[in-house]
Amino acid sequence: MGRLWRSSKSFRQVIWVLLVLFGVFSLGRRVESRKARVLDSSSFEYSAISCRAHSASITDYGGVGDGETSNTKAFQKAVNELSQYGSDGGSQLFVPAGKWLTGSFNLTSHFTLFLHKDAFLLASQDINEWSVIDPLPSYGRGRDAAGGRYISFIFGTNLTDVVITGDNGTIDGQGAFWWLQFHKKKIKYTRPYLIEIMHSDSIQISNLTLLNSPAWNVHPVYSSNILIQGITIIAPITSPNTDGINPDSCTNTRIEDCYIVSGDDCVAVKSGWDEYGIAYGMPTKQLVIRRLTCISPFSATIALGSEMSGGIQDVRAEDIVAINTESGVRIKTAVGRGGYVKDIYVKGMTLHTMKWAFWMTGNYGSHADTHYDPKALPVIQGVNYRDVVAENVSMAARLEGISGDPFTGICISNVTIRMAVKAKKVPWTCTDIEGITSSVTPPPCGLLPDQGPEKIRMCDFPSESLPIDTVELKSCTYASMKYL
Template sequence: MVFEINNDFVQVGGVISAILLLASLRVKVSCDEYPAMSCRKHSAFLTDFGGVGDGKTCNTKAFEYAIRNLSQYACDGGALLVVPPGKWLTGSFNLTSHFTLFLQKDAVILASQDESEWPHLPVLPSYGRGRDAPGGRFSSLIFGTNLTDVIITGFNGTIDGQGSYWWDKFHKGELKLTRPYLIEIMFSDHIQISNLTLINSPSWFVHPIYSSDIIIQGLTIFAPVDSPNTDGIDPDSCTNTRIEDCYIVSGDDCVAIKSGWDEYGIKFGMPSQHIIIRRLTCISPDSAMIALGSEMSGGIKDVRVENITALNTQSAVRIKTGAGRGGYVKDIFVKGMSLNKMKYVFWMTGSYGSHPDPGFDPKALPNITAINYRDVRADHCKYSARLEGIPNDPFTGICISNVTITGGKKKLQWNCTHVGGVTSKVLPKPCKLLPEKKKTFDCPFPEDKLPIENVQLKTCCF
């Protein structure tokens, strides 16, 4: 009898132990999973540092306090700051290395419209002056410099720049400093910005500059189509960059690749290179789906674009430059464009003005060469092409193949000056400066992969 009682006790105890063990395991494996370049050992919520998500209380100090405290874990597996559901009003704040800013579903970071919440920064060395005014510039809402391994991601949380305040000042000519960007990371490496909704930036939305090893993925970006200079994604003097699966509605270029402005960009000499853009969708009635320039004085090369879509957009992949820019745009490869209701399918501009100051050298001529487009379907488009090189500095090595354009009612479909190249299987018939070869061919597209394409995101958990 004693044995039986003890056996029952042992059996019951074993069941209880098993339940506790399973519960323990369940706690360990039940978590929020997300894809990231790096996982973090430590995590905390903004509310742990006094954050209040009522849309009225300013959280600038809460963000600063949280990030400062979490930075101590940089050498111990890094840290993740969770922004929970709510509306989190804040001014500009700085990130740290080995750090993830994570926005949960229904979390909204609201940019303050109080200028005192935006620190002032000096002008960018490759620009020499601010874009809106000659002086310095306001810090971006989310800013970081000299960082490594920094991630901004979430479950499609929202960052709202509340840009109307700044757009109004721009239109009235009241700006004494350049407007803030929404996100800017500079002099940094191993950057990921993904799975977020970004709306109403004061100016450019996402601006990595002087940086490398960048993944920008799964962003939805919205700004009114008449908002000033609301570029979507602007890699600027950046190397090894991957932009994919983004949807952008903008008042300016959806993506603009840059590398400095006239004599300042030439002197700084840092190109944008080894960039891949794929599965991009763009709506921008007054600008380009992808612009190369106009600030390209440090050079742009090895840009690969594939499987992109534009609707009601001024132009597709546009080159913007001019005398005084110097630099180069070369080894550009575009494959697979689906276009509808465009003004121009192909557009290259060699007379783009907008110089930082009178000190630019008009003899600094850009080198535009090896520009390749293939596999394009464009419907309901006004013009096939407007290709304008520079006198005594023609754009060369242009290759266009397997293109069908419909809807053009203008008599002059191809307007070409100071350009040279070849075409194959292109309708309507191209201009004489781009003769069609009798033997059909495809314009080249690289078969090798860029190093950033081989980076696989991990499944992380907090």
């Protein structure tokens, strides 16, 4: 890992990132209302979408938190036995302080996994503890390699009512092993994600620290009614494809109060790849992102795509902070993607030290295979950015649609971008786009005509709430006793 860190631009930059990160952690501690409250040495309260009638600790199943003993069988046994209480008030599994080495394990419905503040779940380095599963049908193949993929560290499919939470306990993917195999091109299957929930409904992932994921960190896919809160995600800024949170073909998702330092996009919104995503036809829609802090020098704060062939619609992002990140908002698509990205609303962004504030490209040509349809053109329309302040920016915007398939309905208003000392001479580049602007500095390209200062907040941002905003957390209790 040390070599990975040293390969970044400079040692001074890394130190600067760490200092900023210290501030990010401090900000994270302010979300006190959602954290667990200790009642005594053996019980505590926490907030969740559902409370449970039955409780157990991983130590009840032979778990050993010494950082060396494999606990894979203990976690599998715990979940299997606790699953019997799904129709009887549900169950919760407590992971106490310690270092709990384990391979991948599956979750069950009406279930809570809770990590003590000093608990560390450590992902096994024994590749035999990682089974291989089929590629996602909306992708048609693995992301790293054709064929299957390693199952994610914490995994669940066809579930209802699942909570993964803690008092800021830690899940460490120990990803350096996987990154090395990837860089050496010795990976046979797609690397595992840290948390993946598929075909599921009513999911909460909250108040955890996620470290060193082998690849993507949090991946809800083909799921609905998802709440992701108070997550801190950390990976070396040069680690490959360590995206933070990737809602993928999901409906009604809320991401808030998250702090991400990674080697890829902090939040990447997806919905399938080329002909496979078009055929699967399951969009990501009704997504809320708020109070996100991102550091990712080589990627985006929020990316839409590039795998967006099932469509992306109604994304609302506000109160976003990005520091030393390649771009603020990036839309990535290409000929052959099909699908759409529309009704995107972003307001209240604060950006510092960026390559681009805004970036759209219709030439992101990575394809699943050679069978994509070159006539499948994506539709990009209704993209709204407002109330943005950016400092030390190399280029204000790079907006590149597709010839014969322009990106339309772009609106940018009340935006101030202060350029870096060595900024590009031309701050805006625009091709094959249509839209309007108001009160934007520096003045944008001719394809985005200024409507005058009276239209300073003309870009839309919906006032009505989405269903996920009506979800209320309950005050739940864990007691150190096993009702079995």
